Amino acid sequence: MSENKHSGNLSPEFALLGFLVSGQSHGYDLHQKFTTELGHVWHLSQSQAYAILKRLETRGDISAHIVEQEKLPARQVLRITAQGRKRFFAWLELGIGTNARSIRLEFLTRLFFAQLHRSESIPQIYKSQMDEIESSIGKLETLIEHLPPEQIFNRLSLDLRLQQLRLIQNWMAEIRTQFHISRI
Amino acid sequence: MSENKHSGNLSPEFALLGFLVSGQSHGYDLHQKFTTELGHVWHLSQSQAYAILKRLETRGDISAHIVEQEKLPARQVLRITAQGRKRFFAWLELGIGTNARSIRLEFLTRLFFAQLHRSESIPQIYKSQMDEIESSIGKLETLIEHLPPEQIFNRLSLDLRLQQLRLIQNWMAEIRTQFHISRI
DNA sequence: CCATATATACTCACTCGGTGAGTATATATG
DNA sequence: CATATATACTCACCGAGTGAGTATATATGG
Numbered sequence: 551m552s553e554n555k556h557s558g559n560l561s562p563e564f565a566l567l568g569f570l571v572s573g574q575s576h577g578y579d580l581h582q583k584f585t586t587e588l589g590h591v592w593h594l595s596q597s598q599a600y601a602i603l604k605r606l607e608t609r610g611d612i613s614a615h616i617v618e619q620e621k622l623p624a625r626q627v628l629r630i631t632a633q634g635r636k637r638f639f640a641w642l643e644l645g646i647g648t649n650a651r652s653i654r655l656e657f658l659t660r661l662f663f664a665q666l667h668r669s670e671s672i673p674q675i676y677k678s679q680m681d682e683i684e685s686s687i688g689k690l691e692t693l694i695e696h697l698p699p700e701q702i703f704n705r706l707s708l709d710l711r712l713q714q715l716r717l718i719q720n721w722m723a724e725i726r727t728q729f730h731i732s733r734i
Numbered sequence: 735m736s737e738n739k740h741s742g743n744l745s746p747e748f749a750l751l752g753f754l755v756s757g758q759s760h761g762y763d764l765h766q767k768f769t770t771e772l773g774h775v776w777h778l779s780q781s782q783a784y785a786i787l788k789r790l791e792t793r794g795d796i797s798a799h800i801v802e803q804e805k806l807p808a809r810q811v812l813r814i815t816a817q818g819r820k821r822f823f824a825w826l827e828l829g830i831g832t833n834a835r836s837i838r839l840e841f842l843t844r845l846f847f848a849q850l851h852r853s854e855s856i857p858q859i860y861k862s863q864m865d866e867i868e869s870s871i872g873k874l875e876t877l878i879e880h881l882p883p884e885q886i887f888n889r890l891s892l893d894l895r896l897q898q899l900r901l902i903q904n905w906m907a908e909i910r911t912q913f914h915i916s917r918i
Numbered sequence: 919c920c921a922t923a924t925a926t927a928c929t930c931a932c933t934c935g936g937t938g939a940g941t942a943t944a945t946a947t948g
Numbered sequence: 949c950a951t952a953t954a955t956a957c958t959c960a961c962c963g964a965g966t967g968a969g970t971a972t973a974t975a976t977g978g
Contacts, residue, residue, distance in 0.1 A: 560934085560935085562935095576956075576957095577956070577957070578954095578955060578956045578957075579955095579956095587887065587888075588887060588888070589888065590877075590881075590885075590887075590888035590889075590891050590892050591887055591888060591891040594936095595936065595937065595938090596956095596957085597936080597937070597938080597939095597957090597958080597959085598935070598936055598937080600956095600957065600958075601934090601935080601936085602934095602935095605933095605934085619955095619956090624956080624957090625955095625956070625957090626956090626957080650834070650835070650898070651834070651835055654891060654894050654895075655891075658887050658890055658891055661887070662887050693774075697774075701774070703771065703772060703774075703775055703842050703845070703846050704771075704772070704773060704774035704775060705774075706842055706909065707774050707775040707838060707839075707842055708774050709905070710838050710901075710902070710905050711838075713901055713905065714834070714898060714901060717894075717897055717898060717901050718894070721893070721894050721897065725890065744963085744964085746964095760927075760928095761927070761928070762925095762926060762927050762928075763926095763927095777965095778965095779965065779966065779967090780927095780928085781928090781929080781930085781965080781966070781967080781968095782964070782965055782966080784927095784928065784929075785963085785964085785965085786963095786964095789962095789963085803926095803927095808927080808928090809926090809927070809928090810927090810928080
């Protein structure tokens with residue numbers, strides 16, 4: 551009905567996990583990587599990055615061990631666990647957002663990591679996202695149809711969301727050609 | 735740079751305040767009104783509504799007093815204070831979001847309450863929103879221009895945002911004709 | 919006529935999102 | 949020699965959001 555829902559698939563979390571798939575790292579470095587590679591896709595403050603990493607650790611998706619350094623402050627070196635790896639690849643192929651914003655954010659992030667770690671599954675990821683968008687469009691259309699005509703503001707909101715989804719469809723079609731994704 | 739920022743102008747708060755401008759009410763009723771009138775613009779759970787109202791009270795934007803009822807549980811009847819009224823009308827004319835989502839949400843909400851409480855200021859509200867969008871488009875365009883070409887994912891994200899802003903421009907032009915808003 | 923659903927009215931405990939400032943040290947720059 | 953910048957992380961705080969619980973009254977259906 552709305553967008554303010556928690557999806558449970560917030561992906562700055564998975565993005566951090568995704569960087570750790572490439573090998574061990576630490577908070578500062580992960581935040582740097584994130585910002586340069588995806589800084590215009592998501593925003594992630596440093597303290598928020600550390601907060602997410604702490605959560606991932608308590609959940610058992612990553613493990614930490616302290617490495618003392620001669621001169622600079624000690625690092626907490628982080629490694630992804632088997633469980634974390636499993637969760638990450640599950641998200642990569644299943645995690646789908648429903649609204650305009652999360653499609654842009656999550657889809658791009660998934661595409662980024664798919665290219666890095668599993669380029670063979672790009673067509674699959676692309677297709678399931680596209681299917682999801684089409685089904686959302688369908689749902690919105692019927693919702694709008696059945697909306698009482700006096701609800702002008704609700705209607706305006708839904709209208710714009712519908713138009714945004716169609717825009718995203720075209721934007722994704724563009725991506726298909728850019729990434730040479732074959733139809734499946 | 736990103737959208738995840740706190741704007742400080744979160745408007746479910748101001749929407750609740752806006753309903754109280756019409757006269758005193760209580761949590762349950764406000765949530766009902768909100769849901770039927772703006773339920774497809776924003777989503778607001780009942781508990782969240784109460785949480786916001788509590789905050790508004792501690793801030794001094796509304797005042798509460800308990801009214802016992804014969805049979806049903808007691809109500810906390812809420813009234814907007816002079817300060818709250820001031821804050822609300824300031825938001826109505828100044829509160830402007832910068833990204834696609836907040837434009838849709840906040841602009842529609844402002845339009846809704848402007849129609850209810852201050853229809854004469856609609857052209858002003860419309861114009862400042864439109865100006866804001868145009869300036870955002872300008873900023874995005876230069877950002878994209880100066881983005882190093884290897885940053886494909888950042889570029890894709892910014893491209894989509896730009897297209898979304900242009901879409902919103904058209905959607906707003908539609909609204910102008912629907913609401914007979916004169917150019918100023 | 920009794921069970922169940924729905925409406926009224928609100929509370930609580932919890933997790934997550936997000937910021938801003940602070941701490942401490944090392945190296946580079948003018 | 950002072951200052952800025954990079955490294956590396958912590959902390960306190962507030963706001964967003966949910967889900968379930970509490971308590972009572974009326975309407976509805978078999």
